[in-house]
Amino acid sequence: MSQTLRHPEILEIARRDGKVTVERLAAHFGVTLQTIRRDLTDLAEAGRLDRVHGGAVLPSGTSNIGYEERRALNADTKRAIARACAADIPDGISLFLNIGTTTEAVARELLHHRDLLVVTNNMNVANILAANTDCEIVVTGGQLRRADGGLVGPLATGTIRQFKFDCAVIGCSALDADGDLLDFDIQEVSVSQAILRQSRRTVLVADHTKLSRTAPVRIASLADLDAMYSDADLPEKLAADCEGWATEVVRSWVVDDAGPSWQEPG
Amino acid sequence: MSQTLRHPEILEIARRDGKVTVERLAAHFGVTLQTIRRDLTDLAEAGRLDRVHGGAVLPSGTSNIGYEERRALNADTKRAIARACAADIPDGISLFLNIGTTTEAVARELLHHRDLLVVTNNMNVANILAANTDCEIVVTGGQLRRADGGLVGPLATGTIRQFKFDCAVIGCSALDADGDLLDFDIQEVSVSQAILRQSRRTVLVADHTKLSRTAPVRIASLADLDAMYSDADLPEKLAADCEGWATEVVRSWVVDDAGPSWQEPG
DNA sequence: CGCAAGTTGTTTGTTTTCGTAAATGTTCGA
DNA sequence: TCGAACATTTACGAAAACAAACAACTTGCG
Known part of the structure; x- marks a missing residue:
């Protein structure tokens, strides 16, 4: 169970924008899509994000949808x-x-x-x-x-x-x-x-x-x-x-x- | 017994940037990677940082985790x-x-x-x-x-x-x-x-x-x-x-x- | 001077991470 | 329903990061 330097920043971006895409994160960090997918999988397993096709979103349970x-x-x-x-x-x-x-x-x-x-x-x-x-x-x-x-x-x-x-x-x-x-x-x-x-x-x-x-x-x-x-x-x-x-x-x-x-x- | 002079500065950099990397710290202090790794290990054992591959990050909401x-x-x-x-x-x-x-x-x-x-x-x-x-x-x-x-x-x-x-x-x-x-x-x-x-x-x-x-x-x-x-x-x-x-x-x-x-x- | 304790650099072998590529799933429009 | 485009999973080798052990060095003390 090892963390990555990227994880906190991914969460920060997710909280900021409400969602993250694999493609955008890969460009942001300068790594391949696979690496980002691995990160998102880890974060999803830890319950910090919900994985969706193409990226991930904040776990539901956060407030109002219209507001988000x-x-x-x-x-x-x-x-x-x-x-x-x-x-x-x-x-x-x-x-x-x-x-x-x-x-x-x-x-x-x-x-x-x-x-x-x-x-x-x-x-x-x-x-x-x-x-x-x-x-x-x-x-x-x-x-x-x-x-x-x-x-x-x-x-x-x-x-x-x-x-x-x-x-x-x-x-x-x-x-x-x-x-x-x-x-x-x-x-x-x-x-x-x-x-x-x-x-x-x-x-x-x-x-x-x-x-x-x-x-x-x-x-x-x-x-x-x-x-x-x-x-x-x-x-x-x-x-x-x-x-x-x-x-x-x-x-x-x-x-x-x-x-x-x-x-x-x- | 003199505590390492680097520790406080490492923590300061970590608080400023949210994260530190072994490589950057080694260059910053002019020491080898191993030495920095030892520092980070010490700080992590003391609970001041969370160790991750390639560096360390601020412990994410220590109090929050205890609460969860x-x-x-x-x-x-x-x-x-x-x-x-x-x-x-x-x-x-x-x-x-x-x-x-x-x-x-x-x-x-x-x-x-x-x-x-x-x-x-x-x-x-x-x-x-x-x-x-x-x-x-x-x-x-x-x-x-x-x-x-x-x-x-x-x-x-x-x-x-x-x-x-x-x-x-x-x-x-x-x-x-x-x-x-x-x-x-x-x-x-x-x-x-x-x-x-x-x-x-x-x-x-x-x-x-x-x-x-x-x-x-x-x-x-x-x-x-x-x-x-x-x-x-x-x-x-x-x-x-x-x-x-x-x-x-x-x-x-x-x-x-x-x-x-x-x-x-x- | 010699000794002990502490710190750092070096080397070694192991673990983790990452990129590539191929196989499998999913989405979406015709 | 089908197929193309895109996304995902899986597997594996290379590179990076790691921990442990040891040697060299500094420091403090008698």
């Missing part, structure tokens, strides 16, 4: 945004991460940060960051929303009001042309607003799909935030507005990280 | 206890489930109950019961304990004080001959005591292994509870005490519901 699909959607894009956001987060601060697949991606990029105090109302974020033993995790209370593992309601806002964060990373369902952050659930909006009030620095993470959607409840304006991270350029007028509001706009590009993984770190 | 093993331990017994407990829980009530593998088993047996309001400080319980769409789930806030997904601390007790439960199901680490419930973590004890204060009916779930163990912090006495569910008969004196305290003792038996086990013909 949504998370897999634009996974590369979200990761790129999350990486840019995480790069601007220093070690040792207090940080809030709220509901949303993009904020979860940020959590994944924070796995090697140290001495963070992370407060979240997202059970998935808590689960992800539990792997980072160098940071403390606090979960707000609240009513569990099955769709995405979010905790909302007065318990959540009440907990948040007991903190003051160095930084808050929030997501939203839509971002309209006026620079207003919008969401579907009024309870979640209350939580987001409480977060904004309790934070020294607030940043938005939102991929380009948010720009072409709309939602009924207003959270705040980009004018109220310190920065936003996205994978697309903002419409010209909104970009100008942000400049006027002193809201930093960080544009990230998707990089294909499927290349060899053993580039020597400096 | 603990959960698998006596799974049949715990399910039997949980089934008896769940059978006495009517639909439509408010219910608290706290930390513990046995309470998680109770959650699994509640998957077909209806109209429950379940409050828990156990992330695993919340994840399990999320599958039951006929009940509402509230998670208390608190500091995340990686070992078992428990939420503890003042946030947890504060949340609990905002409720009044029809029933609370609690576990404990040990149950001594005097009928005292004991635990290891004083924070968790505070939570359990808060739960007991806020509940109309309180029950304990504990398998027989709890009777032969001990722990330092006292939660309460069986005299303060309404019922206990176990898989073993209590010692004679304690059983008599429970009768005097009007504490109902429910003894359950393991039934093999796994169907016939595999029998190869011929």
Whole structure:
């Protein structure tokens, strides 16, 4: 019973993307398809993955299917945004991460940060960051929303009001042309607003799909935030507005990280 | 006796990169492969790293693994206890489930109950019961304990004080001959005591292994509870005490519901 | 100086892993 | 239902990684 250096990384990729393919992993590690198949067989026997034709998926028993699909959607894009956001987060601060697949991606990029105090109302974020033993995790209370593992309601806002964060990373369902952050659930909006009030620095993470959607409840304006991270350029007028509001706009590009993984770190 | 200077640095590199290779370390330190192998063997024996072919990786969730093993331990017994407990829980009530593998088993047996309001400080319980769409789930806030997904601390007790439960199901680490419930973590004890204060009916779930163990912090006495569910008969004196305290003792038996086990013909 | 304990480099034979290739299974469209 | 394309399993030899034993070296001490 011997492990392989690849196994942990395969699991990480699987958790990140929800699935892995033999072909892609072989290209990623620079080994043959057979070798990857052997790895997947081992991991499946250990119950860490479920083997499927052409690859493997996370073992069933993890939550909501619709949610998993949504998370897999634009996974590369979200990761790129999350990486840019995480790069601007220093070690040792207090940080809030709220509901949303993009904020979860940020959590994944924070796995090697140290001495963070992370407060979240997202059970998935808590689960992800539990792997980072160098940071403390606090979960707000609240009513569990099955769709995405979010905790909302007065318990959540009440907990948040007991903190003051160095930084808050929030997501939203839509971002309209006026620079207003919008969401579907009024309870979640209350939580987001409480977060904004309790934070020294607030940043938005939102991929380009948010720009072409709309939602009924207003959270705040980009004018109220310190920065936003996205994978697309903002419409010209909104970009100008942000400049006027002193809201930093960080544009990230998707990089294909499927290349060899053993580039020597400096 | 000088400890090897390389060991701390190897661990640091491992934490930074998640993994180390024999080859890279040998080049880094300017020593032979054998020497690095000896270092890695030492570190693996000390439990600081997991040895793999070609290098070593961070021990993946040492605490988590211990937990998984603990959960698998006596799974049949715990399910039997949980089934008896769940059978006495009517639909439509408010219910608290706290930390513990046995309470998680109770959650699994509640998957077909209806109209429950379940409050828990156990992330695993919340994840399990999320599958039951006929009940509402509230998670208390608190500091995340990686070992078992428990939420503890003042946030947890504060949340609990905002409720009044029809029933609370609690576990404990040990149950001594005097009928005292004991635990290891004083924070968790505070939570359990808060739960007991806020509940109309309180029950304990504990398998027989709890009777032969001990722990330092006292939660309460069986005299303060309404019922206990176990898989073993209590010692004679304690059983008599429970009768005097009007504490109902429910003894359950393991039934093999796994169907016939595999029998190869011929 | 000599000795003992500890560490490292070298050599040896064994175990594990990996790539190749052929045989067997699976998927999917006609 | 059939067949082609793709995926998987199986087997085997080569290469890499391994553990164990021993020699050379350093260090600490009387």
